[in-house]
Amino acid sequence: MSVKGAFSFGLNLKKNVMNENSFIRFKSRIKRFEVYLDNGFTHRFITSVDKRVVMDYLNQFLNTSSPRNRNNTRTDIRTMFQLFEDEDIIPSNFVSKLKHLKAPPKRNKSYSENKLEFIYEYLKKNDPNLLLFVKFVSYNFLRPIEVCRLKVEDINFKEQTLSVKAKNKLVKEKIIPNILMEELSFLCKYNPSDFIFTPKGEPSDCEATDDNKRDYFTKKFKEVKDLFTKKAKDELKIILL
Incomplete structure (x- = not known):
């Protein structure tokens, strides 16, 4: 299955099992990753997207955002690739092996x-x-x-x-x-x-x-x-x- 076809297939399935607000955020992150893959992967199979490609994307994302946003993006990509594995589109979900970064929450200052x-x-x-x-x-x-x-x-x-x-x-x-x-x-x-x-x-x-x-x-x-x-x-x- 092509990269474009796989993401389209996955989003259509996820739309039926996620609530509206969660799906909007999920779709937004997946679409951003799909746009990133347009650079060199437009006409390639989804199996050509390997661990190195996802790591490079997450590292690039981390440079312009926070560890928390990077982790949320990793979670959504992992969820999508788990669907690909479950549907026999890819042999295994390698994204699940990528580390979850520590993202200490910032404590809001209390009002007097x-x-x-x-x-x-x-x-x-x-x-x-x-x-x-x-x-x-x-x-x-x-x-x-x-x-x-x-x-x-x-x-x-x-x-x-x-x-x-x-x-x-x-x-x-x-x-x-x-x-x-x-x-x-x-x-x-x-x-x-x-x-x-x-x-x-x-x-x-x-x-x-x-x-x-x-x-x-x-x-x-x-x-x-x-x-x-x-x-x-x-x-x-x-x-x-």
Whole structure:
């Protein structure tokens, strides 16, 4: 099978077994590797792509990115070549033998109590919807992308629970603490199928992907966070007056 044919075949199969957001990231990394292979492998068989070729690509990727991104790329290429092995397209998955690099996570600096109070008061006054988003993350220990998936129907007002769709499509139940539950009564007036958090600033239907919605709220919070730099501290005090 040709390089182009193998990747096309693999992506079509993976599309049927991966959730939409995971597949988008997977396809993006595989396509970048396919573009890299255009240099000399366009009309060659997939079996001509050996360990050295993949190592050179990962090393080149590492030079322009981080160990974590390199490892994620290696994982997706390994997954694709495992499919090739399972389908008897290649004799063995040599990518699985490539080392996983150490990528120590960077610890985010904690906010002081004083800064937290400023952020809380600022959001309460200027963006209560973003504040509610932050509370879902903080009080229910949810990932931002999990908050973006929440619909009105996921809130059980009687049992005071929350149904969360995890990455692997399993649904997990979480108890909503009273401090958050008291703020959710307004959701009753919306359609059960409405997403709770959308770029509109209120629950509604939304066709944007989970990743796009997460990026939207991440950008909004970053704008708020930037207000709390040392340079903007005095200006912020004026805003809150």
